[in-house]
Amino acid sequence: MALPSYATPIQRTYYYLYLVACGIVFFFLIAPLVAIIPISFSQSPFMVFTEGMLAWPPDPEAWSLRWYRYMVGICTDKNLTTPCSNKWMIGTVNSFFVGFVSTFFATALGTLAALGLSRPHMPYKGLIMSILISPMIVPLIITAAGMFFFYAKINLVYTFTGIILAHIALSTPFVVITVTATLVGFDMNMVRASQSLGARPIRTFFKVIMPLILPGVISGALFAFITSFDEVVIVMFMASLDQLTIPKQMWAGIRQEISPVILCMATCLVALSIFLLTTVELLRRRSEKMRGISRQ
């Protein structure tokens, strides 16, 4: 979108102002995420750039992996300013556990439902779709309150079962949306061909349908995973004190003991999101059929 050669000086000025404005917005979007990375390697117990870190030539004293050691629970440091424990690691294990289990069920249920919804004969499609999407729409705090009241009645609060059930409900809409979008471009003749060649429905599903919609299913699963992995409101109300997850631990960290350990975990999470983003992007490019979630 370069400027035409006949542009007047005023147009030129406007054009460059516009580019600068866009640059500032991009900076605004990305700067906070970038800023936390160097601070996580700091020696100081505060979440700030110390003078040593900004000095030139760099002062090796100012940089350390101290907070990363804290994070993984290596407590050799004698001058403890913040409690050092393996809470972060317990949280990581729990987060991955809850994330994987709920992703599995959410993907299975969501894919099946998307297959049904994409059939031309589906009755009450609009109504059912809006019910299935509703967990994504209702604000988390309302969902958390409703679920807390209800799960308290049936003794599911303070259990992982309760949290996982809640997370499955929260993440299925993402699977339904991505897989439905993939199925928009799906050629039903493939199914007919497979069946006319003698394959039973199950075999047709695994040999014909599944490979074709797999990119959509995987990106749906990734969305589901990140939804569960990042969820804190429900965990805060429904988890007992010792049921830690990463987001819950970060919440507690910001609330009580602001230390760079949070930034170490944040840096790891940024790395994870880069990984997930890249995967989804590659999947999108690989399959032109995932039109629903792509930027055409």
Add this chain to the structure above:
Amino acid sequence: MEVFISTTEQILTTDGLPLKVSLKKAERKNKIRAFLLVFPLLLFILVTFVVPIGDMLLRSVDDSHINTVFPNTFEEYRKWDRNDLPPEEVYEAIFFELATGEGIQVGKALTRMNYSKSGWKSLIKKTRRQIKKIYKSGELPTSYKDTLIDIHEGWGDTLFWISMAQMTEERTLIYYWNAIDRTYDIDGNVVMQDEKRRMYVKTWIRTLKVSVYVTFFCLILGFPVAHLLANLPLRYSNLLMIFVLLPFWTSLLVRTTAWIVMLQQKGVINGVLVWLGIIDDDQRIQMVYNMTGTIIAMTQILLPFMILPLYSVMKVIPKSHMRAAQNLGAKPVRAFIRVYLPQTVPGMSAGGLLVFVLAIGYFITPELVGGKDGQLIGHWIAYHLKTTLNWGLCAAIGSILLAVMLVLYWLYNKIVGIDNIKLG
């Protein structure tokens, strides 16, 4: 076709059924098959999500608990003519129900009674032990009324008894009135709360205000970026899209933490400003733990939700339109306002509504960076759920918020269509 079917000769399938019947049968089979695929998830969402939300809605008007604690009292109470003090039977009923009632249940009921008239809780707490003592001694009094008034003069206060009228129904609107800073007075009229207890209307207004600001800033910041992304060659726009998508994929808590690091008094922004000499070291600006912090952080967090719908709309606006307008003599600004801008309205309304809807229900970010004056309405839901245990009020605030959301989503659906939601 019609002629064919109306003749007596029907078309039959190989197994001898009329074609029409057979077709219907096959269609029904297909419908059932499609529905069976959706059924597990539908059932799951209904049980784990819709029912809990419905339960919350019921809870917001529910007043049945207190009726299970004082059933006899309320029954006798309904017979009272509201003149002077209630008759002996009411005192007798409440005497026995207080003496025999289960501690936890009575305690819950007392909390509820205090919402209607403060003082109930302390009155009963002060007298309950003596009532129990009398009950256990086996020497039941001849006049329960006199005994109770002897124990505490509060029992002789008509105001307490009049306030009880509000609790005898199974359903109440008191929590909804509370959620907008109103309450019932002693005669059951709706009045404003005491000055110092009015905090919800203030928070509702602040929630709307912050949401409007955030939507506005997202639109201002998102528009040029979406325009740039939509008009650059795909190679560059894909690269720049990472700047939009990476925050979108990054944990909300990470982004919130990052904003605390940026905005705090010893934070990055203040540091840069001091270093540049724009402000002195002792004049560092307080940008976080107040409303400014909430607005800045929420704008960055919700910006992708504005850029993505805008982008997908701008992408399909032909570039030739602007050129044609300028060719016909319009100055660039005029061409932009008259030709380009109107075509982006669907994107602006979609993104705007999405950001607004997400903003009014926001909880985590305002809670962490909002401090005292940057809290949104979600704060009170969490507060009553966890701290005061006033679940009725918690449910009422939640229900009002839900109603607002549903209206906005209905609008969104009208304008954009709910199944057009796109991710990433």
